[in-house]
Amino acid sequence: MALKIGLLGLGTVGTGTAQILLDPNGRHPLLQGLSLHRVGVRSLSKSRQVELPESLLTTDLEEIVTDPQVDIVVELIGGLEPARSLILKAIAHGKHVVTANKAVISRYADEIFTAANEKGVYVMLEAAVGGGIPVIQPLKQSLGANRIHRIMGIVNGTTNYILTRMQQEGADFAEVLAQAQQLGYAEADPTADVDGLDAADKIAILASLAFGGRIKLSEVYCEGIRNINASDISYADRLGFVIKLLAIASRDPQATPENDLLSIRVHPTLVPKAHPLASINDVYNAILIEGEPIGQVMFFGRGAGAGPTASAVVSDILNIAAVLHSPVSGELHPLMSCSHQHYCNLAPMENLMTRFYSRFVTQDEPGVIGKLGTCFGSHDVSIESIVQIDTHGELAEIVVVTHDVREGNFRQALDEIKSFNVVNRIPSILRVL
Ligand SMILES: NC(=O)c1ccc[n+]([C@@H]2O[C@H](COP(=O)([O-])OP(=O)(O)OC[C@H]3O[C@@H](n4cnc5c(N)ncnc54)[C@H](OP(=O)(O)O)[C@@H]3O)[C@@H](O)[C@H]2O)c1
Ligand SMILES: N[C@@H](CCO)C(=O)O
Numbered sequence: 001m002a003l004k005i006g007l008l009g010l011g012t013v014g015t016g017t018a019q020i021l022l023d024p025n026g027r028h029p030l031l032q033g034l035s036l037h038r039v040g041v042r043s044l045s046k047s048r049q050v051e052l053p054e055s056l057l058t059t060d061l062e063e064i065v066t067d068p069q070v071d072i073v074v075e076l077i078g079g080l081e082p083a084r085s086l087i088l089k090a091i092a093h094g095k096h097v098v099t100a101n102k103a104v105i106s107r108y109a110d111e112i113f114t115a116a117n118e119k120g121v122y123v124m125l126e127a128a129v130g131g132g133i134p135v136i137q138p139l140k141q142s143l144g145a146n147r148i149h150r151i152m153g154i155v156n157g158t159t160n161y162i163l164t165r166m167q168q169e170g171a172d173f174a175e176v177l178a179q180a181q182q183l184g185y186a187e188a189d190p191t192a193d194v195d196g197l198d199a200a201d202k203i204a205i206l207a208s209l210a211f212g213g214r215i216k217l218s219e220v221y222c223e224g225i226r227n228i229n230a231s232d233i234s235y236a237d238r239l240g241f242v243i244k245l246l247a248i249a250s251r252d253p254q255a256t257p258e259n260d261l262l263s264i265r266v267h268p269t270l271v272p273k274a275h276p277l278a279s280i281n282d283v284y285n286a287i288l289i290e291g292e293p294i295g296q297v298m299f300f301g302r303g304a305g306a307g308p309t310a311s312a313v314v315s316d317i318l319n320i321a322a323v324l325h326s327p328v329s330g331e332l333h334p335l336m337s338c339s340h341q342h343y344c345n346l347a348p349m350e351n352l353m354t355r356f357y358s359r360f361v362t363q364d365e366p367g368v369i370g371k372l373g374t375c376f377g378s379h380d381v382s383i384e385s386i387v388q389i390d391t392h393g394e395l396a397e398i399v400v401v402t403h404d405v406r407e408g409n410f411r412q413a414l415d416e417i418k419s420f421n422v423v424n425r426i427p428s429i430l431r432v433l
């Protein structure tokens with residue numbers, strides 16, 4: 001008997017999903033056993049890019065998630081509410097759920113997965129991170145034998161597009177953002193993308209899967225790209241780096257069960273040009289996973305867009321369909337369900353060991369570089385390079401790159417340096433991979 005899909009949302013991803021469901025030939029045979037039963041939208045009068053019988057459309061989304069005939073609810077409306085409530089209601093009515101909604105999952109995974117486990121239904125979210133790039137299922141299944149040490153990714157296409165254009169054209173952030181909005185790459189309200197919030201949602205989800213515990217989103221350090229300017233991109237370039245917005249989750253390999261702290265953060269990062277993530281440009285995403293024994297594995301592709309994202313949505317539907325077609329054991333499939341119960345502990349940022357790039361505008365006079373060097377040294381901050389890059393009248397621009405240092409020590413040194421009369425301002429402080 002055909003499995004009935006209740007689709008919530010017929011926007012970019014909903015349309016892509018409906019198009020695949022209505023055109024199963026040449027795809028996996030299980031697709032033939034799926035039928036699009038109802039489609040929930042906000043406006044019935046909008047013209048649509050997919051032809052559907054009018055009777056399928058409704059604005060009553062509650063009716064879909066409570067419809068006894070619906071087997072799988074696919075939530076593609078986005079936003080926190082009513083998406084969260086509809087997902088919970090669908091679960092309460094025994095529906096399996098597929099969603100692309102990283103904002104809801106990163107905030108409400110606890111209540112959603114607890115409810116799903118109690119009800120014996122699946123909640124699948126491959127499209128929520130990296131769009132069409134398979135990364136959720138690989139973490140749950142194909143990489144299950146590994147101890148994951150670190151996940152590092154470019155998981156936001158909008159900011160990667162902006163940084164790539166800035167890099168290639170020497171343009172400033174505001175100029176490129178405006179063009180990206182005109183082209184429809186960046187949303188009218190770009191906050192979630194450019195301030196790193198979208199990437200924080202995504203790395204919280206990936207970390208939860210990689211490290212087997214829930215993550216409090218409020219504890220994820222998040223810094224966006226608004227302050228990146230053309231000078232830093234150019235100086236970074238001269239030093240052999242490109243600037244990327246990285247989302248990073250790592251576990252100290254030496255961690256003991258008593259002292260198992262994770263570091264989860266999103267921030268612009270100077271990436272050495274030879275690093276595999278340095279060449280990921282435009283709207284592309286890539287996620288590099290490091291584990292034992294696999295070593296490094298990288299996933300690359302389109303992190304957004306109708307087709308790529310719908311590819312992930314439909315693959316989740318197929319996974320559920322496959323399990324529902326298998327002999328019934330009464331238990332949830334352990335490689336598809338969520339078994340996390342506890343919250344992970346996150347390390348404070350001041351304990352992070354990282355390299356830093358910082359740019360100082362100072363008086364152009366003898367002894368300034370020496371003063372900076374001495375101050376860093378007194379805080380146990382070891383310097384890899386310190387160069388005067390430019391002079392503007394009486395002012396000099398000095399760029400410092402450190403070795404791996406404790407972030408707390410580096411910040412203390414900066415506090416002291418800020419009080420030096422010869423230091424005019426410190427326009428940029430960025431971490432270096
Ligand atoms: N776009 C991407 O490339 C992409 C990539 C990865 C993940 N995602 C995620 O996928 C989800 C959907 O994104 P999208 O880009 O497809 O969004 P979208 O184009 O804005 O479409 C949203 C759809 O949901 C409907 N909708 C929204 N609120 C509703 C409500 N309260 N009641 C009834 N219908 C409602 C809209 O109806 P109308 O059509 O009638 O307005 C529209 O069809 C989001 O969670 C997003 O984060 C998107
Ligand atoms: N706004 C997101 C879309 C996919 O989640 C991006 O730019 O990557």
Ligand code: NA
Binds near residue numbers: 130132134312
């Ligand atoms: Na994905």
